[in-house]
Amino acid sequence: MNDALRALLAGAVLFCTLRAHAQIPDIGGTWVAEQATPVGGMEMVFRLKQAGVNITGSQALSFGTSPIVDGELHGDQFSFSVQFDLFGPPRTLSGSGRIVGDTLLISPALPPTPSGPVTAAMTFKRGFPTGNFAVDPMDYRSLPTVLLPALRAVSYNGLAKTPPMGWNSWNKFDVHVSDSLVREMADAMVASGMKAAGYSYINIDDGWQGARNAHGVLEPNAKFPDMRALARYVHARGLKLGLYASPGPRSCAGYEGSYGHEDIDARTWAAWGIDYLKYDWCSAGRIWREDSDMRAVYQRMGEALHRVTRRLVFSICQYGRASVAEWAPLAGGNLWRTSDDIKDSWERMSAIGFSQGPLARFAGPGHWNDPDMLEVGNGRMSNDEYRTHFSLWALLAAPLIAGNDLRDMAPAIKDILLNREVIAVDQDPLARPPERLSASGDTEIWVRTLRKGWAVALFNRGTAAADMSVKWADIGVAAPRTVIDVWAHAELSPADGFAGTVPPHGVIMLRVEP
Ligand code: GLA
Numbered sequence: 001m002n003d004a005l006r007a008l009l010a011g012a013v014l015f016c017t018l019r020a021h022a023q024i025p026d027i028g029g030t031w032v033a034e035q036a037t038p039v040g041g042m043e044m045v046f047r048l049k050q051a052g053v054n055i056t057g058s059q060a061l062s063f064g065t066s067p068i069v070d071g072e073l074h075g076d077q078f079s080f081s082v083q084f085d086l087f088g089p090p091r092t093l094s095g096s097g098r099i100v101g102d103t104l105l106i107s108p109a110l111p112p113t114p115s116g117p118v119t120a121a122m123t124f125k126r127g128f129p130t131g132n133f134a135v136d137p138m139d140y141r142s143l144p145t146v147l148l149p150a151l152r153a154v155s156y157n158g159l160a161k162t163p164p165m166g167w168n169s170w171n172k173f174d175v176h177v178s179d180s181l182v183r184e185m186a187d188a189m190v191a192s193g194m195k196a197a198g199y200s201y202i203n204i205d206d207g208w209q210g211a212r213n214a215h216g217v218l219e220p221n222a223k224f225p226d227m228r229a230l231a232r233y234v235h236a237r238g239l240k241l242g243l244y245a246s247p248g249p250r251s252c253a254g255y256e257g258s259y260g261h262e263d264i265d266a267r268t269w270a271a272w273g274i275d276y277l278k279y280d281w282c283s284a285g286r287i288w289r290e291d292s293d294m295r296a297v298y299q300r301m302g303e304a305l306h307r308v309t310r311r312l313v314f315s316i317c318q319y320g321r322a323s324v325a326e327w328a329p330l331a332g333g334n335l336w337r338t339s340d341d342i343k344d345s346w347e348r349m350s351a352i353g354f355s356q357g358p359l360a361r362f363a364g365p366g367h368w369n370d371p372d373m374l375e376v377g378n379g380r381m382s383n384d385e386y387r388t389h390f391s392l393w394a395l396l397a398a399p400l401i402a403g404n405d406l407r408d409m410a411p412a413i414k415d416i417l418l419n420r421e422v423i424a425v426d427q428d429p430l431a432r433p434p435e436r437l438s439a440s441g442d443t444e445i446w447v448r449t450l451r452k453g454w455a456v457a458l459f460n461r462g463t464a465a466a467d468m469s470v471k472w473a474d475i476g477v478a479a480p481r482t483v484i485d486v487w488a489h490a491e492l493s494p495a496d497g498f499a500g501t502v503p504p505h506g507v508i509m510l511r512v513e514p
Helices: 003-023 131-135 179-191 227-236 262-272 291-307 324-331 346-353 357-362 383-395 411-417 420-426
Strands: 029-033 044-051 054-061 064-074 077-084 091-100 103-107 122-126 165-168 201-203 209-212 218-220 240-245 276-280 313-317 335-337 368-370 400-402 435-440 443-450 453-460 466-471 482-485 490-492 497-502 507-513
Touching (some): 054 077, 165 240, 179 201, 227 240, 313 324, 357 368, 420 443, 453 466
Parallel strands (some): 313 335, 335 368
Antiparallel strands (some): 044 054, 064 077, 103 122, 209 218, 435 443, 482 490
16 A cells, blocks of 8 residues: 555544544533432432443432443433432432433432332533532441430420421522521511411521531521521511421432431520421431331421420421331421422422322321422412412411522412411311312312311313302301302302312312301
8 A cells, every 4th residue: 555545544543533523422520410300309419430331420419429330422312320329228220311402401319219210301500519418428437336226206396286287498598598688588477477377487498507516516508697696587477497407418409418417416406596497307317227217206396396395386397208107206306298399380389289189188186197398489480370279288288388589489389378268277276178079081179078167179170161069068068157258359149059160280279168
């Protein structure tokens, strides 16, 4: 071969190699999720290394990292497995993804939940993770062992005789909370009329925690310069202050947890003047791998809260696993989550709300099912859908914990959160479970017996308006004296029943009095 031919061939090989490489997108680097995980609401990061079609690296949640095995990229499609041991038994789980421009769409490798496998794709952008998550990968094996107490019944703290009402920062503000935000929200709760309507708790969710000092006391981070002063501010407005923590070493967003510090933390919160604790499982699953340990883990904090003189509402959050409704009050819980995280979407909200009926019998004064905080006013559902959300939660005697920005509520959103007739159904002292009277196609009729009369809700889960009717005889009432449409604020003529057109994804809710 002469030199000229050799040079031509070398050029052709180089061209082909470059072409082949040009077809493999570069996905090496750090990719940060744009939204929280669909289950557990956690931050997630992929750290990827690429060699040809082979991908290595890790899939990280805020409280731990799982190595990627068998990662491969073909065209723009990416498949992988992770050795997952963050909670539950260690196992190999598979995930997949696709690179689209500067975005990775990944269905992460997560264990299936009670409601099925996690398949929703999340979007990731190149970047740097924030907060504790970035800097502090914890070595869980080096932690001291915490012994679980023998099971016993923690006595009732006397609180939450009716479902708690208030506000929580998570649904709208994620970890972006601060002293000034909380003060503004307390002011807005008063100014908007929510306090007068019965809302009282201002609850700070994940993101307030700092580090432990030399005495093991957990201090707030720089965004909360003085928790006692903040509690005084909130109390001076006739409201109460709540905090969030985890029984694991890390919260779901990667902040310091209460693992092994239950007593000292309970004392700290009581000294600050805290009135409510949401206690979220998160990284506890790395320590206690069997869901059957959950009751004892929650009892540990239930007992710690009992040892302090201040009374705190105890809100158990472990996504409804391990038949929690059956033991939560015994662990000292006043309320317990019954589902994975809610989202501001009709699909998620209605899937949670309409499936809660069978649990309703576990609720009663002092102990409530918690289908998660409200999304009313966060902008991704219609007002009809928000009315359905609020009506359902009220029928279920669920805690009414607003999750929107109270400082600038549209009049229609205020009308929902401040509807006193609907709030009265939620807070009815009898706390009788609702019943689904009928379900046909997309429509459902629910009834709840109240101290005085009945609440009747006609729900339309479909996408077209539905003509619906109910006869008073069906709910066992001969001739009611008054019938009020609680959303239309109208008194109706009782006749022998009600018939009306229910908007798509909407509700007509009636208060029927004998
Ligand atoms: C979990 C909880 C949420 C919220 C976040 C905070 O996902 O279920 O309600 O508290 O953690 O990180």
